[in-house]
Amino acid sequence: MKMNFNNIIIGVGLIVSLISCDLDKVPLATLSPETYFSNEEELRLYSNKFYEDVFPEADDVYNDRADVIISTPLNTEISGQRTVPATGGGWDWKALRRINYLLQNSHQTDDIAVRNEYDALAKFFRAYFYFEKLKRFGDVPWFNEVLGSDDERLFKPRDSRSLIADSIIQDLDFAIAYLPTAKDVYRVNKWTALALKSRVGLFEGTFRKYHGMADAEKYLNACVIASEELIDNGGYALYTSGSTPYRELFATPNARGQEIILARHYNQGLNLTHSVQNATNASTMGRPGLSKSFVNTYLTTGGLRFTDQPNYNTREFVQEMQNRDPRLAQTIRTPGYTRIGGGAAAPNLSFTVTGYHLIKYTMEQIYDANDASINDMPLFRIAEIYLNFAEAKAELATLTQSDLNKSVNLLRARVGMPALNLEQANTNPDPYLLNENTGFPNVPEKNTQYMGVVLEIRRERGIELVMEGHRYYDIMRWKAGKLFEKPFLGMYFSRLGDFDLDGNGTIDLCLYQGTRPGSSASLFMEVGQDIVLSEGNRGHVVAHGNISRKFDEVEGRDYLYPIPSEEINLSNGILKQNPRW
Known part of the structure; x- marks a missing residue:
């Protein structure tokens, strides 16, 4: 790359x-x-x-694999096959050393305003660096200066989670105070720092709440304050141009600064490219696709729950795609889909293990080749801040209808969806999302008053932010790792034979067993060989049905990564391993 x-x-x-x-x-x-x-x-x-x-590379952003995007092979975190590495495993500190070196030596600059600005920039990056470590490992050593090779503090114990989280917030507060306010979609500024503080506060607040730790409210309040300042004063707004604005926000080379606060830049002329379009339009790049359980969460165009309808889970593709939240048709190929600069295109099951063929970020066909994509990759956008704000207030039980109208309902309005009503959501929680077999485990009973709207905001978050790198750690903070143990299913087929997947009158797929039949289909797949169905010769497409997945929640084991064994050995045991690793 x-x-x-x-x-x-x-x-x-x-x-x-x-x-x-x-x-x-x-x-x-x-x-x-x-x-x-x-x-x-x-x-x-x-x-x-x-x-x-x-900052993450493009693969880390769009390659958002957890329970909503299924690909092959499964990540070891999802399959339950992680082991303790000898080295590596995310325990890397060289970027921190460079950051601290600037902070230690910036006093050589006489201009105090310049020094404060670049100290603020360095502290933003230190906060980002440590936030990634906090999410991954929990407690880690806090280093705020450059250490020599003989400094005994190199082998210090891990500092507490509270010290790390509070130090991140302190760095961000300095960054917010001294970074410039001028917008630049490729440069960190005050608004980027507020966005990161919003993200940190929501993560840490909900992680603490759902994992039974103290001070959850402190971090949730920090999220609310940072989010509201950014929403009210940042000058960002949703991109609403064109007939399919959600799709067009991502299917473009250059980041749309109206909505995107910060992006990673790509440019073919500068040989800066990635492979998002190749990943979704090739048979050799993991074949990613949405899961059936996630597709079920998209509402109808009238705002009704799709899963309240009879036989919702056994509708074939053309039928289940009718009258759904427009973001579904702007995220995957559905009947009527047309490629940018090309013609109609049906889902291609040789490119996706579930049948739900991703199109987010997809532009003209010339970008289908490996390492040919040039989309700027969004790192922060105002839509996430709307969702952070609403979720934090819902978890604090302070959310109002006015709060929803300035956040979640703007997202719904962009695609013509009805507004979310706070009272209706709370008096009639979605049984599909509440059921541990189909929805989220560990929804706390003590949050009954706001439980319905918490679930609706989670629905909205999944739909709005899919393929943007958030889902895995959303599952971690909600203590919902058992989602990874559920069957990963795709499209439903009631029979073998020919299928017109885009409803245009031509045959796109032929499913068969035994001898390949005569058919005008553009793709043939032998059931049991090329594709597996849940009931033998009919049912849902099954992805990774041969892998017995186990998510270990005892002492919170699988919610954190293990520290490499060599690092523990080098510290003579001062550095302690995460529980049960």
Whole structure:
């Protein structure tokens, strides 16, 4: 994968000087504070590397695999086959060392305003770095300065989760105070810092609430305050142009700064590309597709629950796609789908293990090739902040209809969906989402008053943010890991034979057993060989039915990753392993 950030070419000497493998390596003499960090240009050049080192690559954003996007092979987190690595496993600190080195030496700059701005930028990236560590490992050591190779603090114990979370918030508060307010979809600013604080507050608040930890309300309130400031004062709004605005927000080369607060930049002319379109339009890239259980959560166009309808789970594709939330047809191929710059196209089951063929980010067919996509990849957008705000207030039991109208209902209005009504949601919670066999485990009974709207906001979050890298850690913070044990199903087929999947009168798929029949289908699949159905010669497409998945919740084991064994050995046992790893 070929990538950089912000179209910046950093001098070879600076790149060499930035190379370091471990937290305890000292900088090369070519980057000594006596000769560097003396002006804004040097601070800018040095800090440009943070964008590349800290932010996720495109694969990590769109490759949003958990329970809603199923692909092959399954991630080990989902299949329950994680093991303790000897090294690696996300326990990497070199980016932090670079960040702390700037903070330790920025005093060489005489201009206090410049120094504050770049300290704020560095603290934003330190907060982002540590937030990823917090989500992954829980307690981790907090380092806020560069340590030498003989410093005994290199082998300090893990600091408490509270210290890490509070330190992240403190760094973000400094960043919010001193970062510029000018919008730039490719540069971190005050609004980006508020967006990250919103995300951190929601994650930590709900994680603590659902995992039985103290101070959940403190972090949920931090989310609400940051979200509301960004919503009220940031000047961002949903992109609403065109006939399919949700689809068009993503199916474009350049990030739409009206809605997207920060994006990772890609540009074919600069050889900065990724493979999102190849992943969804090839038979060799994991064949991702939406799960049937997730497709079921899309409401009807009238705002009614699809799963309240009779026989909802055994409707064949053309029938089940009728009169649904328009975001469904702007996320997967449905009857009437037309490729940008091309013609009609039915779902291709050789490209998706579930049959629900993804189109989010899909542009002209020329981008189907490997490493050919040039879409900027959104990292923060105002839609997420709307959802963070609403969810945090619902979990605090302070959500009002007015709050919904300035957040979730803007998302629904963009695609012509009816507004979410707070009273109706709470008096009539969705039994599908509430049922542990079809919906979310561990919905707390103590939240009964707002339980219905919490479920509706989760529905909205899944639909609005699918393929944007949020789902796995949403499941972790909701303590809903048992979702990964449920069967991963796809389209329903009532029989073998020919199928017109887009309803245009031509045969797109032939399912058969034994001898291949004569058919005008464009794709033939032998049941039991090329595809598995849940009831033998009919039923739902089954993905990974041969894998017995187990999510271990004892002592919260699978909600955190293991620390590499070599790191524990090097610390002489001072560094302790996560529970039951």
